[in-house]
Structures are given as structure tokens and as C-alpha cells.
Amino acid sequence: MNVYDGQRISSMLCGRGMTQTDKLGDADLIILNTCSVREKATNKVFSELGRIRDRKKPDSLFGIIGCVAKEAGSDAFRRIPELNFVLGPQSYHKLPQILDNPDAKLLNVDLSGLEKFDELAESVNAEPLAYIPIQEGCDHCCTYCIVPYTRGRELSRTFEDVVRDVHKAAANGATEICFLGQNVNGYKFSLADLIRETAKIDSIKRIRYTSSYPTEMTDDLIQLHGTEPKLLPFLNLPAQSGSPNVLKRMNRPYSLELYNEIIDKLRKVNPDIQISSDFIVGFPGETEEDFEMTCELARRIKYINSYSFKYSPRPHTAAALFTDQIPENIKKQRLVILDEILTQTNREFNESCVGRTMECLLEGPDKTGKHMIYRTPYMQQVIVEASPFAPEPPPGRAIKAPSAPPLEGGESSTGVSEPNNCAPDLRHDPPPSRGGADGAFIARPGGGSGASMTLQTIRITSANKCSLRGEFV
Ligand code: SAH
Numbered sequence: 001m002n003v004y005d006g007q008r009i010s011s012m013l014c015g016r017g018m019t020q021t022d023k024l025g026d027a028d029l030i031i032l033n034t035c036s037v038r039e040k041a042t043n044k045v046f047s048e049l050g051r052i053r054d055r056k057k058p059d060s061l062f063g064i065i066g067c068v069a070k071e072a073g074s075d076a077f078r079r080i081p082e083l084n085f086v087l088g089p090q091s092y093h094k095l096p097q098i099l100d101n102p103d104a105k106l107l108n109v110d111l112s113g114l115e116k117f118d119e120l121a122e123s124v125n126a127e128p129l130a131y132i133p134i135q136e137g138c139d140h141c142c143t144y145c146i147v148p149y150t151r152g153r154e155l156s157r158t159f160e161d162v163v164r165d166v167h168k169a170a171a172n173g174a175t176e177i178c179f180l181g182q183n184v185n186g187y188k189f190s191l192a193d194l195i196r197e198t199a200k201i202d203s204i205k206r207i208r209y210t211s212s213y214p215t216e217m218t219d220d221l222i223q224l225h226g227t228e229p230k231l232l233p234f235l236n237l238p239a240q241s242g243s244p245n246v247l248k249r250m251n252r253p254y255s256l257e258l259y260n261e262i263i264d265k266l267r268k269v270n271p272d273i274q275i276s277s278d279f280i281v282g283f284p285g286e287t288e289e290d291f292e293m294t295c296e297l298a299r300r301i302k303y304i305n306s307y308s309f310k311y312s313p314r315p316h317t318a319a320a321l322f323t324d325q326i327p328e329n330i331k332k333q334r335l336v337i338l339d340e341i342l343t344q345t346n347r348e349f350n351e352s353c354v355g356r357t358m359e360c361l362l363e364g365p366d367k368t369g370k371h372m373i374y375r376t377p378y379m380q381q382v383i384v385e386a387s388p389f390a391p392e393p394p395p396g397r398a399i400k401a402p403s404a405p406p407l408e409g410g411e412s413s414t415g416v417s418e419p420n421n422c423a424p425d426l427r428h429d430p431p432p433s434r435g436g437a438d439g440a441f442i443a444r445p446g447g448g449s450g451a452s453m454t455l456q457t458i459r460i461t462s463a464n465k466c467s468l469r470g471e472f473v
Contacts, residue, residue, distance in 0.1 A: 001089075001151075001180055002066065004131040006033050008120050009065070009092055016096065024052065029061045029099070034068035036146055038312040042068050049080045061085070061102055065092040067150035070109045071315065077105060089151050090136065093119035111137070111152035117161065128176060128362050128454035129375075130169035134162050134194065135181030140213060142240075143251045143318040144280060144311060147182055156181075156188035159197075166198050175454045176206035176361050184209045185216040192220040199230045205455055206361060206377065208232045211278075214239070214254045217262045226269025233270055234305075234378045237262070238278035242297030243290035246283050250319070256297070263301060274349065274378045276305040281338055282331030283311045284322035291334050295341055302345040305379050307413045308338050343465050350380060350463035357473050358382075362454045374458060374470070382458055382470040 009031060010020060021027055030052055036042045045068045052062055063069075063085030064076060070088035077083055085098045088109035093116040098106045114136060137152040138145070166177055177198055185191050191209060198207055207230045214237060225231055239259055241247050247254065266273050279294060298306075310331040313320035353376070360374035360382050374382045458470040 001133065001182070002033055002035055004133055004180055005066065005089065005092060007127070007131065009033070009095065012093070012095070012120060016099065024055050025057060027056065027060055030056055031062070031095070032064045032066075034064055034066040036067035036071050036150055036314070038309060039314065040312065042071070046076075046079055049083065053080060053082050061098055063087070063098070063106070065089070065095070067146070070111075070150045071146070073109050074107055077107070090116055092116065113152070113155055114157055117157060126172045128174060129178060130166075130172075130174035130176070131178050131180050132162060132165050132169065133157070133180040134187050134191070135184060138182035140183055141251060143249065143322075144283065144314065146314040146317055149316040151182065154183060154186070159189040159194065162194060163197055166201065166204070170201045170203050173203075173454075175204065176208070177204055179207075179209040181209075182211065183213045183216060185212045185218070185221055190220075192218065192224050195221075195224055195228060195231055199228055204230065205359070206230060206232055208234065208379075210236045212237050214252075214259050214262060217266075219265075222262065222265050223269055225266055225273060232377045232379075233272045234274050234276070235266065236276045236278070236305075239294075239297060239301075240278060240280050241283065241286070241290065242294035243286070246286050246290050246294075249285060249322070250280075250283060256293075274304045275301055276379075277301070277303050277307075279306065279308040279338060279342075280311050281308060281334040282326040284319055284326065285324040286311075286326055286334075291337075295338060298338060298341045298345070302349070303342060304346050304349045305413070306342045306346070308335055308342060310335050347463070347465040349378075350465065350468055353378075353380070353460045353468060354463050355460065357457055357459045359455055360458045360470070362456065374456060376458075376460075376468065381467040382460065383467060384456075384458060384470050384472065 013029070014020070018029065024030065032045060032049060032052070034041070034045050045064065049062070049064060056062055061084040063083050064072075065085075065087045066089050069076060069086045072079070072086065074086070076086045083105075084102070085095065085106035086109065087094060087106065088111070090112050091108040091110055094106065094108050098104065117133070135154060135156050137154045138147045139154040141148055162179075169177060179187075179191065179194065181187060187194065195207055195209075198204055207228070212235065217237070225233070225235070237259075240250055240252055242256065244256060247256075263275060266275070277298075279298070281291065281294065310328075311319075311326065313325065358376045360376050363373040363375055363381070365371065366373050366383065371383045371385055374384060376382055457473040459473050460468050460470045462469045
């Protein structure tokens with residue numbers, strides 16, 4: 001969701017003649033896009049804001065958007081008086097107000113529902129992958145989770161609005177659609193119908209959705225994984241824990257039997273499907289036996305691209321008040337153990353892909369510019385040798401839109417590129433930046449350019465625990 005928010009802000013501002021810059025000192029406007037799901041990320045935000053204040057141009061505007069802004073509210077101005085704006089996850093569409101009135105202090109952390117989608121309707125990205133939110137907020141109220149507080153009650157956008165956005169994205173060159181929601185498969189107007197409708201569009205070749213809640217996996221949606229070829233064979237289905245006791249205290253009211261049954265059904269309709277999960281270790285009261293059940297689940301399901309987190313007590317959540325908190329050193333030890341299992345299954349799957357050819361979606365050049373990054377249908381990163389073609393960005397005012405601090409100590413993931421920070425960037429990390437503000441693509445020698453190059457057949461030549469290498473076929 002943060003990646004989506006960042007993209008919308010960027011296209012909203014580019015629509016006003018601004019361009020993106022990677023240099024803090026060049027920026028006229030600096031936006032810190034934040035996540036407050038875990039405490040460590042939240043703490044980093046204010047030190048980062050202090051750093052920005054000290055290094056930015058004196059007359060540039062800077063501020064904070066997203067969940068930390070919602071949580072901090074006006075207190076953010078007390079902590080960093082020079083801040084120009086503080087906007088919550090449902091009010092960042094009001095950002096242009098600060099450009100029109102740079103001397104004001106802009107504060108808006110209202111949970112104004114779906115209003116932002118109407119306001120942002122005209123800012124559409126030209127990206128091969130289009131994130132399309134179909135829902136805001138969450139009603140599940142897991143006892144560890146701050147999302148219902150920062151993003152509000154669960155609201156589904158209308159089917160018509162979403163389909164209109166899908167068509168716009170397709171017209172703009174999107175090849176892949178990723179539907180977004182905190183409880184995406186709980187979408188009120190049927191996610192399965194939405195996928196069927198999207199699959200009718202010729203130029204859309206890949207469809208996926210994140211993040212799912214186990215009890216919302218309807219049979220209709222499960223069946224679709226066997227019948228709809230455009231629906232990718234990859235699903236993030238967070239289990240959080242393998243212990244019935246812990247799940248109960250997390251207020252995740254599903255049994256492990258049900259969870260396993262869903263995965264069995266998915267694998268039956270599509271034997272090729274790969275599953276990823278989120279896990280929290282060291283939840284209050286988690287015993288060694290509970291933790292072993294989580295490890296057992298991870299070994300049995302053989303997840304790929306999973307995220308594992310140390311439990312982090314969050315304000316406004318029930319679990320933060322539980323008295324049986326787990327000591328930090330135990331949480332750390334458990335995270336290391338679980339991470340080893342997840343890395344191992346990830347590596348095994350990556351290695352099993354060597355020699356296969358797959359249709360992969362272009363993501364952009366890597367940091368060196370010497371390689372191109374693609375995504376397999378299972379969301380692994382594939383690095384391919386290529387010569388970059390990066391046009392100059394159009395002239396205009398410069399913006400910098402850093403996103404939430406990346407995953408780090410206390411959070412692990414298995415999936416791509418960097419050790420212990422190798423998650424697929426489905427929710428937490430932005431895609432690598434492109435050469436130009438308009439999403440310029442790399443032309444393969446002798447090939448065409450632009451959207452026609454976004455989907456490539458690639459042979460996987462080697463693999464490690466985090467990523468794959470490949471060559472064009
Ligand atoms: N419904 C959203 C939740 C976003 S948070 C989604 O599924 O993406 C993403 C993950 O962060 C959650 O699945 C959970 O594993 C983890 N998480 C949430 N709150 C946490 C907390 N207080 N401590 C540690 N990890 C947490």
C-alpha cells in the first residue's frame with residue numbers, strides 16, 4: 001500500500017510539473033512516506049526527519065505522510081517545528097495545498113474514507129505493474145495490529161470505480177495488475193469477479209492480489225487459481241503463527257486445519273502455485289512449543305518469499321497490554337531460527353527454477369544500471385544483463401519522495417537481492433527507481449522499446465537464496 005501511495009503522490013506532483021530527484025539537496029519538496037506497523041520503523045522516522053531538516057535546501061518544503069503522520073498528528077510539529085505538513089494515509093491528496101500556500105502548516109490526519117481515490121483519479125502512472133487499491137482500512141482487529149487505527153475501518157471501493165482504474169492502467173501500458181487491500185480477498189463486491197473482469201482486457205497479462213486473510217479465501221476465488229491463466233501462481237496468505245493458542249490470542253479466528261485445507265485446495269486446482277506468508281515471532285505468551293509449531297508449519301508448507309517479524313508492541317492495540325511479553329533476546333533467537341527455515345525453502349525453490357523458462361515482468365534497472373531486474377510469476381527477482389537506456393527527465397521542479405524505512409533488524413524476509421533484506425517489494429519497499437520520471441524502459445539490443453518489452457521470456461541460469469539470474473530466450 002505504501003508503494004502505491006508513493007506512486008500516486010509522485011504522479012500527482014509530476015502532473016503539476018515537478019520531477020523526481022535522488023538528491024536531497026536539489027529537492028524543492030521532500031516527503032517522507034511512512035509505515036507504523038512496527039515500532040522500529042516509527043522511531044526511525046523522526047531521526048530521519050531531523051536529518052532531512054539539516055541537509056535540505058533552506059527554502060524547500062518538507063513533511064511526513066502515512067501512518068506515522070496519523071499516529072503523531074500535531075505532535076509531529078512539536079517534535080520537528082520546521083515541518084511544513086503532516087498528512088495521514090487518507091489525506092495525502094491534499095498535499096498540493098502546501099504548494100499553493102507554502103507558509104502554512106498543513107495538518108490533516110482525518111480518516112476521510114475513500115475520498116482520496118476520487119481526488120487522485122486523474123493521476124495515473126505509466127508503469128508495467130499497476131497497483132490498484134480496492135479497499136481501505138481493515139476490520140479484522142488482530143490484537144497486534146495498528147492498521148485499523150491508522151487506516152481506519154474497512155471500506156471497499158465500488159466495482160465500477162475499480163474497473164475504471166484497471167482500464168486506465170491498461171490504456172497507460174500496464175501489463176500486470178496487483179489489487180491491493182489490507183484484507184483484499186474480503187473485498188465486498190467479489191475479488192473473483194474483479195479478476196474475471198480484468199482478465200478480459202487483452203493487454204493485461206498478469207493479475208495478482210495482496211494481502212489475503214485466510215478465512216476470506218472463498219471457493220470461487222480458490223477455483224479461479226485453477227482456471228484463470230492470467231492469475232499468477234503465487235499467493236501471499238499470512239499464517240502469522242502455527243500455534244492455535246497464539247492465533248487465538250492474536251484474534252485470528254481460524255484453525256490450522258482450515259489454513260492447511262485452503263492450501264491443499266489451492267495446490268489441487270493449481271499444482272504449480274507457490275505460497276508466501278507473514279509470521280510474527282515472540283508474540284506475548286508464545287512458548288517454545290508454540291514457536292516449534294510455527295517452524296513445523298513453515299517446513300511443511302515450504303513457503304517462498306515470506307516475511308518474518310519480531311513482535312513489536314504498538315499503541316492502541318490489545319496485545320501491547322498483555323502482561324506476558326517475551327524478552328527481546330528470545331524474540332531475536334526465534335527470528336533467526338525461523339528465518340533459516342524460510343531461507344532454506346526459498347533457496348530450494350529458487351534452485352528448482354534453474355533451467356526453466358518463464359515469462360517475466362520488467363521492473364527496471366538495478367542500482368548499477370548494468371543489469372535489468374525482472375519478476376517471475378512467483379515474484380522472484382531475476383537479474384538479466386542489459387545495457388541501460390535512460391532518457392533525461394523532463395525539466396521542472398524537483399521532488400524527492402523517500403518511502404518508509406526499509407526492513408531491518410527484527411524483520412526478515414526471503415526473496416530477493418540483499419541478505420536479510422531480500423523481500424519482494426509487494427508492500428514494504430518501493431521498486432528500484434527508473435532512469436526517467438516517466439518510467440523509461442531499457443531496450444534489448446535489436447528489440448523494440450516501451451511497453452512491448454515489459455514481458456520477456458527468460459531462461460533461469462542460476463539461483464541463490466535471494467534471487468535468480470537469467471538470460472533472454
Ligand atoms: N493486513 C496487512 C497488514 C499489514 S502489516 C497485510 O497483511 O499486509 C504486514 C505484516 O506485518 C503483518 O502480516 C504482520 O505479520 C506484521 N505485523 C503487523 N503488526 C505487527 C506487530 N505489531 N509486530 C510485528 N509484526 C507485525
